[in-house]
Amino acid sequence: MRKPGRFMVGxxxxxxxxxxxxxxxxxxxxxxxxxxxxxxxxxxxxxxxxNVGVKVSGKVVAGTVERVPDQLVYxxxxxxxxxxxxxxxxxxxxxxxxxxTDQSEVVLEGRLDGNGVxxxxxxxxxxxxxxxxxxxxxxxxxxx
Amino acid sequence: xxxxGEFALWIALPVAIWGMFLGFFGGKTQRGDLVLSAERxxxxxxxxxxxxSIGIIAAFLGDKYQYWYVASYSNRDLExxxxxxxxxxxxxxxxxxxxxxxxxFASITVFQNRNKNREFMPYVAGVLQGIFTFFLxxxxxxxxxxxxKLAFLPADGQGLNPxxxxxxxxxxxxxxxxxxxxxxxxFAFAMAALLNGRLDSRWIVLTRRWVLLSWxxxxxxILLGMRWAYEELGWGGYWFWDPVENASLLxxxxxxxFLHSIQIQEKRGMLKVWNMSxxxxxxxxxxxxxxxxRSGLIQSVHAFAEQLRIAYIFLAFLxxxxxxxxVLILYRLPKLQSENRxxxxxxRESAFLxxxxxxxxxxxxxxxxxxxxxxxxxxxxxxxxxxxPFFNKVNIPIGxxxxxxxxxxxxxxxxxxxxxxxxxxxxxxxxATFVISATLWILGVxxxxxxxxxxxxxxxxxxxxxxxxxxxxxxxxxxxxPLPVAFYHLVTxxxxxxxGYIVHVGIVLTFAGLAGASYNQDVRKHxxxxxxxxxxxxxxxxxxxxxxxxxxxxxxxxxxxxxxxIALFSVRxxxxxxxxxxxxxxxxxxxxxxMTEVGIHTTPEEDLYLILSALDNPSGALNNxxxxxGINLQVLVxxxxxxxxxxxxxxxxxxxxxxxxxxxxxxxxxxxxxEEPEAVAVGAT
Numbered sequence: 001m002r003k004p005g006r007f008m009v010g011x012x013x014x015x016x017x018x019x020x021x022x023x024x025x026x027x028x029x030x031x032x033x034x035x036x037x038x039x040x041x042x043x044x045x046x047x048x049x050x051n052v053g054v055k056v057s058g059k060v061v062a063g064t065v066e067r068v069p070d071q072l073v074y075x076x077x078x079x080x081x082x083x084x085x086x087x088x089x090x091x092x093x094x095x096x097x098x099x100x101t102d103q104s105e106v107v108l109e110g111r112l113d114g115n116g117v118x119x120x121x122x123x124x125x126x127x128x129x130x131x132x133x134x135x136x137x138x139x140x141x142x143x144x
Numbered sequence: 145x146x147x148x149g150e151f152a153l154w155i156a157l158p159v160a161i162w163g164m165f166l167g168f169f170g171g172k173t174q175r176g177d178l179v180l181s182a183e184r185x186x187x188x189x190x191x192x193x194x195x196x197s198i199g200i201i202a203a204f205l206g207d208k209y210q211y212w213y214v215a216s217y218s219n220r221d222l223e224x225x226x227x228x229x230x231x232x233x234x235x236x237x238x239x240x241x242x243x244x245x246x247x248x249f250a251s252i253t254v255f256q257n258r259n260k261n262r263e264f265m266p267y268v269a270g271v272l273q274g275i276f277t278f279f280l281x282x283x284x285x286x287x288x289x290x291x292x293k294l295a296f297l298p299a300d301g302q303g304l305n306p307x308x309x310x311x312x313x314x315x316x317x318x319x320x321x322x323x324x325x326x327x328x329x330x331f332a333f334a335m336a337a338l339l340n341g342r343l344d345s346r347w348i349v350l351t352r353r354w355v356l357l358s359w360x361x362x363x364x365x366i367l368l369g370m371r372w373a374y375e376e377l378g379w380g381g382y383w384f385w386d387p388v389e390n391a392s393l394l395x396x397x398x399x400x401x402f403l404h405s406i407q408i409q410e411k412r413g414m415l416k417v418w419n420m421s422x423x424x425x426x427x428x429x430x431x432x433x434x435x436x437x438r439s440g441l442i443q444s445v446h447a448f449a450e451q452l453r454i455a456y457i458f459l460a461f462l463x464x465x466x467x468x469x470x471v472l473i474l475y476r477l478p479k480l481q482s483e484n485r486x487x488x489x490x491x492r493e494s495a496f497l498x499x500x501x502x503x504x505x506x507x508x509x510x511x512x513x514x515x516x517x518x519x520x521x522x523x524x525x526x527x528x529x530x531x532x533p534f535f536n537k538v539n540i541p542i543g544x545x546x547x548x549x550x551x552x553x554x555x556x557x558x559x560x561x562x563x564x565x566x567x568x569x570x571x572x573x574x575x576a577t578f579v580i581s582a583t584l585w586i587l588g589v590x591x592x593x594x595x596x597x598x599x600x601x602x603x604x605x606x607x608x609x610x611x612x613x614x615x616x617x618x619x620x621x622x623x624x625x626p627l628p629v630a631f632y633h634l635v636t637x638x639x640x641x642x643x644g645y646i647v648h649v650g651i652v653l654t655f656a657g658l659a660g661a662s663y664n665q666d667v668r669k670h671x672x673x674x675x676x677x678x679x680x681x682x683x684x685x686x687x688x689x690x691x692x693x694x695x696x697x698x699x700x701x702x703x704x705x706x707x708x709x710i711a712l713f714s715v716r717x718x719x720x721x722x723x724x725x726x727x728x729x730x731x732x733x734x735x736x737x738x739m740t741e742v743g744i745h746t747t748p749e750e751d752l753y754l755i756l757s758a759l760d761n762p763s764g765a766l767n768n769x770x771x772x773x774g775i776n777l778q779v780l781v782x783x784x785x786x787x788x789x790x791x792x793x794x795x796x797x798x799x800x801x802x803x804x805x806x807x808x809x810x811x812x813x814x815x816x817x818x819e820e821p822e823a824v825a826v827g828a829t
Contacts, residue, residue: 010489010494010498011497011501014498014501014502014505015501015505017541018501018502018505018506018508018509018538018542021509021537021538021541021542022508022509022512022513022538024537025509025513025530025534025535025537025538026512026513026516026530026534028533028537029530029531029533029534029537030528030529030530030534031528031529031531032526032527032528032529033517033527033528033529034527055529067758067760071670072668072669072670072757072776095379095668095755095757095758095776095778096757096758097378097379098307098378098737098738098739098740099737100737101737
């Protein structure tokens with residue numbers, strides 16, 4: 001049964017290739033997803049961690065969003081979701097999504113530069129429940 | 145009406161439970177009266193779910209904001225059309241809508257089979273009622289009852305998210321849901337076959353049109369979602385590899401695999417266990433997707449805590465079904481043996497098997513990428529993220545291999561392809577593909593992935609075209625018909641085969657359009673009125689965009705609009721004037737955020753896509769202050785995007801041809817009727 005043997009090799013080959021793709025895919029493209037507190041701690045422990053691209057979630061500090069006039073750069077501060085005292089300045093080069101406000105929870109991708117400014121290459125906003133209103137929102141509208 | 149609807153939902157639960165037991169018990173004992181009752185309970189559930197759905201729609205149309213669901217997704221100013229669509233705007237209504245669609249399909253199935261296939265129907269009714277029971281339990285007891293009332297009466301609703309107020313978004317969810325629910329019918333028949341022990345390919349013959357119907361709706365639903373994202377989300381993309389999108393892609397991948405592998409079971413009596421597994425896997429993935437798309441579970445762990453109860457009920461259901469399927473397959477294993485073996489590596493069976501493995505591999509990769517961050521966090525406590533780079537890296541090679549098989553599969557011989565078969569079918573297309581690809585390379589197409597995609601796509605097109613030509617010519621010669629008539633008869637005599645080939649052509653076009661993204665251009669600039677921006681197209685020409693200024697309007701009331709600011713551009717391509725383009729910012733009364741409306745100019749070569757990134761001074765612009773006209777503009781040039789949608793249209797045409805009723809199929813279904821001794825035994829008379 002030489003032919004079925006070769007066939008099995010083909011099947012195992014497909015499984016192996018797919019597994020290999022997944023394995024290398026994950027190890028080459030995964031990024032750490034950190035809080036500002038964790039990122040600052042990591043960089044302090046190992047300054048070379050600055051060069052590692054990371055994702056960071058945080059909350060935009062209200063009133064800090066500014067657009068550099070005539071340029072396509074936004075600057076704002078974010079702080080840790082659980083600790084408002086910890087945070088850093090962000091520079092974002094790109095178009096802000098419609099869902100971005102100066103109270104948004106954001107997920108930034110990029111790296112912390114030598115001046116402690118986070119250079120963001122991508123920005124996503126996060127809403128707890130995507131398109132649903134909360135009970136509190138509804139209560140605002142109750143006629144008193 | 146609404147009160148009646150809620151009442152109907154409560155009645156439906158005992159009816160479904162009753163029908164489930166009757167179905168299984170009636171099937172076991174072969175008692176016709178019980179079976180008849182089980183089947184009629186399907187009609188009853190359909191009626192009750194319709195009442196409940198009408199109740200929800202009535203609440204939307206009647207502005208009944210004491211209901212949480214209505215208050216969350218509607219307001220007084222919302223257009224009637226979107227109020228009507230409120231039934232599927234959120235998770236709660238969607239679950240009810242899902243059950244309603246399934247009940248309609250279930251009723252059609254029961255009606256079609258009222259006098260035939262009696263050995264299947266009791267169990268089919270039982271399985272379907274089991275699924276209804278599950279959905280009703282979720283609706284009534286998992287804190288997602290759409291009829292839940294608020295403790296107070298809001299003056300007005302929250303309104304519908306403006307991003308969802310889009311034509312595509314209104315028909316996208318129902319289309320996907322039609323796909324999800326239609327697949328439940330083949331699953332029910334598969335389970336019935338395992339229960340009654342009739343494990344030849346009969347259950348496949350009976351349900352393959354449902355499979356195709358489901359696949360058709362899934363494909364269209366996914367494409368509609370892409371179209372919506374492209375037009376409405378305002379960043380020029382159509383696919384994010386977002387968990388919600390992945391959830392709809394997963395059943396599509398396994399359904400595609402199933403669509404191919406059932407042909408091997410029909411023709412060669414092989415892959416029986418595999419087909420049982422695939423049909424179950426696809427069904428489970430449709431449930432998973434239904435649950436995931438509306439729960440926001442994967443986006444944030446917080447959502448999980450809020451939805452703990454529904455999450456557990458869903459997981460319990462998925463677990464129970466999986467366990468049930470495994471036990472049944474093991475129990476029936478002796479009857480699930482292959483009637484034949486694969487004889488050669490170079491055969492159509494083998495091509496189909498590879499197609500299956502690759503599709504399931506892709507599904508696994510997508511599933512893994514979607515849930516890996518959750519698993520990694522659970523195991524190591526370290527949060528990580530895998531995003532689009534992962535999915536692209538894994539799925540592009542997989543997709544290309546699959547595309548190549550769409551060329552190889554249709555012409556490679558069954559059982560064992562001879563050297564002659566291979567030479568005759570592949571030599572010319574391969575040489576032609578190589579020559580054209582080399583020409584493209586010389587002409588400057590140097591992007592590896594794009595060139596490979598177009599090359600393989602071309603190979604599939606040539607092979608498919610040659611097949612059509614050979615078939616038509618042979619028929620014209622034998623039947624002495626003119627070519628167009630011969631072509632028409634060729635397709636209509638074997639709709640499934642030729643419809644399938646047309647679907648392959650649609651997939652090739654869509655892939656070709658997706659590969660166009662390799663040549664996307666992205667230019668951003670700050671502009672004042674009168675400024676001109678030049679954008680080069682990869683095709684060699686240049687667009688000149690002149691910013692003519694902003695025009696704004698305040699408070700137009702309609703569609704809950706608060707204000708809008710429209711940036712106008714005159715556009716030239718080289719020396720040729722094109723129609724003016726606009727892109728705008730809008731603010732709706734019902735949402736805090738500002739929306740961007742993009743401007744798109746479409747040609748077969750490419751889309752010119754304008755995004756108004758920011759206004760320098762929004763309040764100044766609204767007061768028509770001439771000094772407040774500065775804007776940030778982002779211009780994208782997106783080659784071949786239209787081919788993604790055109791590919792979708794070709795796919796629709798191919799699917800409809802394959803689905804169209806034909807004499808051949810009726811023969812196929814009736815062929816077996818006399819061989820069914822049970823047909824008389826079970827309540828048919």
